[in-house]
Amino acid sequence: MYIVGMMVGIVGYGRFGRALGGLLEEAGVPYRALDPAVDIPEPHRSPSLPALIADATHLVVAVPVAHMRALLQRMSPHLRPEQLVLDVGSVKVKPVHAMAEVLGARVPWVGTHPLFGPLSLAMAERPLRVVVCPNPLHPAAAPEAVRFFARLGCEIIEQSPEGHDRVMAHTHALTFFVAKGMVDAGSGLDVPFAPASFQALSRTIQLVRSDAGHLFSAIQHDNPFAREARGHLLEALGNVHRELDALPAEAPPSDAPPLTLPTLDSGLPELRETRELIDQIDQELVELLARRAELSRRALRTKAEAGQPVPDPAREDAMIASRRAWASERGLEPDGVEAIFRAILRFSRRDQHRGG
Numbered sequence: 001m002y003i004v005g006m007m008v009g010i011v012g013y014g015r016f017g018r019a020l021g022g023l024l025e026e027a028g029v030p031y032r033a034l035d036p037a038v039d040i041p042e043p044h045r046s047p048s049l050p051a052l053i054a055d056a057t058h059l060v061v062a063v064p065v066a067h068m069r070a071l072l073q074r075m076s077p078h079l080r081p082e083q084l085v086l087d088v089g090s091v092k093v094k095p096v097h098a099m100a101e102v103l104g105a106r107v108p109w110v111g112t113h114p115l116f117g118p119l120s121l122a123m124a125e126r127p128l129r130v131v132v133c134p135n136p137l138h139p140a141a142a143p144e145a146v147r148f149f150a151r152l153g154c155e156i157i158e159q160s161p162e163g164h165d166r167v168m169a170h171t172h173a174l175t176f177f178v179a180k181g182m183v184d185a186g187s188g189l190d191v192p193f194a195p196a197s198f199q200a201l202s203r204t205i206q207l208v209r210s211d212a213g214h215l216f217s218a219i220q221h222d223n224p225f226a227r228e229a230r231g232h233l234l235e236a237l238g239n240v241h242r243e244l245d246a247l248p249a250e251a252p253p254s255d256a257p258p259l260t261l262p263t264l265d266s267g268l269p270e271l272r273e274t275r276e277l278i279d280q281i282d283q284e285l286v287e288l289l290a291r292r293a294e295l296s297r298r299a300l301r302t303k304a305e306a307g308q309p310v311p312d313p314a315r316e317d318a319m320i321a322s323r324r325a326w327a328s329e330r331g332l333e334p335d336g337v338e339a340i341f342r343a344i345l346r347f348s349r350r351d352q353h354r355g356g
């Protein structure tokens with residue numbers, strides 16, 4: 001059904017389009033892109049929509065959800081039944097309706113939502129996950145989208161458009177809703193310190209601040225389930241607020257306070273909690289090591305392309321010196337931290353040697 005040699009056409013070269021271009025490049029998949037608002041470098045620039053479509057096996061529609069239908073209408077006369085159109089919007093019910101209406105049974109199409117963006121790619125976060133919505137009008141389209149994203153190293157989750165949007169309404173949309181509410185209420189502005197509990201939220205707040213405005217409106221406004229989810233959240237928050245107001249000003253310590261969670265522990269609850277936290281940190285350390293290894297392989301590829309030698313003793317000496325200094329600043333023993341980083345570098349060189 002699909003042309004053997006893959007050529008991807010990306011329509012819309014904004015933050016996500018560019019990030020996808022980078023992934024395709026890394027995977028050795030050729031692509032061209034079109035975006036009147038962006039100066040796309042050669043050899044990826046396509047002169048026009050008909051030219052982009054003429055050459056492509058897979059067309060990725062990476063424009064804001066609000067512009068999708070109009071774009072599909074412009075694309076439709078040029079599309080052929082052996083091509084596949086994929087949308088990559090953050091909501092799925094609306095784009096899938098638009099594709100069903102405009103492309104129907106004539107050209108294969110599939111709704112997808114890559115759950116990563118430029119920031120997660122720059123941070124080498126793994127795994128990269130993509131939601132793919134099976135399409136009863138084109139049964140071969142979702143399996144082809146799965147192959148497409150698997151080729152880029154992604155893990156796939158299959159979901160209906162409604163299932164996807166319901167999950168997103170209670171996660172993505174609510175997180176951004178809370179974060180935006182906190183930004184608007186002035187949370188985190190110029191605070192002299194912040195507890196750990198605030199730090200994860202603060203990253204979300206930064207995302208809300210830096211992300212394109214259309215993303216916020218798409219995940220709230222274009223998700224048919226987001227309004228109801230926001231309503232439930234506001235109701236729940238109102239209840240918590242009232243319960244807190246109703247607490248006696250000075251509850252005696254023996255009172256079972258209504259808002260604490262019950263403990264299931266009989267032995268040493270503090271030790272159990274500490275060990276759980278240590279397990280969590282170690283798991284994060286392993287995740288960080290995996291992300292570091294990814295970056296180190298990237299450094300290897302860049303050096304190999306430039307014909308530079310792989311081990312770099314000068315860089316390693318500088319790294320050890322800075323890590324020792326960081327250790328001192330944090331009150332850790334520099335020799336111990338040096339030993340850890342020497343082990344990491346040994347691991348890194350071995351991993352690079354294995355060909356990554």
Ligand SMILES: O=C(O)C(=O)C[C@]1(C(=O)O)C=C[C@@H](O)C=C1
Binds near residue numbers: 313
């Ligand atoms: O920075 C580089 O040049 C790398 O290849 C990465 C790295 C590392 O893992 O940090 C790996 C090997 C080099 O000897 C120095 C550093």
